[in-house]
Amino acid sequence: MTPKISFQNVSKSFDLAGQAAFTALQNLDLDIEDGEFITVVGPSGCGKSTAMNIAAGLTPPSSGQVLVDSTPVKGPGPERGVIFQQYALFPWLTVRQNVEFGLQISGRPKDERRSIADHFIELVGLTDFADALPKMLSGGMKQRCAIARAYAVNPKILLMDEPFGALDALTRVQLQDQLLSMWSKERRTVMFITHDVDEAVYLASRVIVMAARPGRLHKIIPVDLPFPRTEEMRLSSQFSALRNEVWRAVYHPASN
Numbered sequence: 001m002t003p004k005i006s007f008q009n010v011s012k013s014f015d016l017a018g019q020a021a022f023t024a025l026q027n028l029d030l031d032i033e034d035g036e037f038i039t040v041v042g043p044s045g046c047g048k049s050t051a052m053n054i055a056a057g058l059t060p061p062s063s064g065q066v067l068v069d070s071t072p073v074k075g076p077g078p079e080r081g082v083i084f085q086q087y088a089l090f091p092w093l094t095v096r097q098n099v100e101f102g103l104q105i106s107g108r109p110k111d112e113r114r115s116i117a118d119h120f121i122e123l124v125g126l127t128d129f130a131d132a133l134p135k136m137l138s139g140g141m142k143q144r145c146a147i148a149r150a151y152a153v154n155p156k157i158l159l160m161d162e163p164f165g166a167l168d169a170l171t172r173v174q175l176q177d178q179l180l181s182m183w184s185k186e187r188r189t190v191m192f193i194t195h196d197v198d199e200a201v202y203l204a205s206r207v208i209v210m211a212a213r214p215g216r217l218h219k220i221i222p223v224d225l226p227f228p229r230t231e232e233m234r235l236s237s238q239f240s241a242l243r244n245e246v247w248r249a250v251y252h253p254a255s256n
């Protein structure tokens with residue numbers, strides 16, 4: 001099967017004034033299958049965001065290439081939705097208007113925009129706040145709105161850079177379940193960066209562990225837990241074994 005996203009020998013260096021170029025990412029080879037949910041973990045500075053930004057078309061690679069559906073990425077595209085840790089909502093638009101925004105740009109008629117937006121607002125549990133402005137929402141609600149907005153434009157790929165990083169533990173767990181439930185209904189290919197080892201194991205079918213200096217792929221850990229994931233699974237011995245394996249790979253890469 002052709003991978004949905006294919007990193008092919010991707011490297012990125014940054015020229016630092018007066019110093020030798022800094023290698024943020026070195027020779028990344030990674031295939032992500034259509035409909036797959038992968039998480040990416042690794043110590044700070046190992047090139048996770050750099051890799052994602054290259055796939056998003058926001059940063060060009062120094063060498064190598066990323067293919068999406070066998071076509072080299074040359075810039076951002078509507079088939080790739082990007083969600084960052086900051087909510088990036090328009091403060092002067094309501095929840096519904098924020099979610100409709102991307103649909104408006106793509107020229108969808110008004111009625112259609114409204115029904116698509118309402119569908120995704122319901123999916124993320126914000127129906128009662130559809131007419132509220134972002135300033136009236138909690139951090140978790142803003143992030144749900146950002147997710148609904150990204151989903152509404154129907155991207156086949158979601159690139160998520162620590163989207164739940166700023167949230168409290170309970171909201172985070174709720175959003176993880178919501179995201180998985182949307183993913184199973186609306187099957188997308190997801191690349192999700194996180195610093196949270198539990199989150200990495202809970203969400204993914206494979207955890208991609210990166211190492212730093214230079215940023216590179218260290219290990220791929222398959223998560224053999226069935227979907228849908230449940231709260232009981234988090235407490236299982238299989239889950240703890242996986243969590244320990246990921247933890248060791250991230251924090252003790254030399255012995256793994």
Ligand SMILES: Nc1ncnc2c1ncn2[C@@H]1O[C@H](COP(=O)(O)OP(=O)(O)OP(=O)(O)O)[C@@H](O)[C@H]1O
Pocket residue numbers: 014022023024042043044045046047048049050051215
């Ligand atoms: N525009 C830039 N100019 C110079 N160096 C950069 C630039 N962007 C990233 N870097 C460097 O590249 C390395 C990788 O950064 P990146 O943001 O990809 O890491 P990360 O794994 O996502 O880190 P974190 O987990 O802390 O977010 C870091 O050392 C960073 O300082």
